[in-house]
Amino acid sequence: MGFFNRGKKRIPVNATFQLTQGGRDKLQEFSGDATSQILMALETRGTLDIDEISQNSGLSKSKVERLIPILAQKQYVQYIGATTAVGE
Numbered sequence: 001m002g003f004f005n006r007g008k009k010r011i012p013v014n015a016t017f018q019l020t021q022g023g024r025d026k027l028q029e030f031s032g033d034a035t036s037q038i039l040m041a042l043e044t045r046g047t048l049d050i051d052e053i054s055q056n057s058g059l060s061k062s063k064v065e066r067l068i069p070i071l072a073q074k075q076y077v078q079y080i081g082a083t084t085a086v087g088e
Helices: 002-006 021-027 034-045 050-057 061-073
Strands: 016-019 077-081
Touching: 016 021, 016 034, 021 034, 034 050, 034 061, 034 077, 050 061, 061 077
Parallel strands: none
Antiparallel strands: 016 077
8 A cells, every 4th residue: 555655646557456354344334336346346356456446346447546545545455566567
C-alpha cells in the first residue's frame, strides 16, 4: 500500500491486490454496490490485478482504479506488488 502514501494517484502497472480480513468482514455488510462487487471478485478469485478485477466484477477499469485506493486506505484490500517492464 506504500504507493498510496507517496502522493501518487496512479496505480502501478500490473499492481495486484488481495482481500484482507477486514474486507471479508465488510463484504458481509455490502449488497450489490461497486465496492461489494470488487470485494466479491477478490474473495472469489484471490489475488487480481486491475484488469482482472474489472473483468470479474463487471465494472469498468476506470471505476476499479478510482475505488481501489479507497478500499486499500480502509484496509479492505491489500496491495501485493507490481511487476515492471524491462527498461523502466
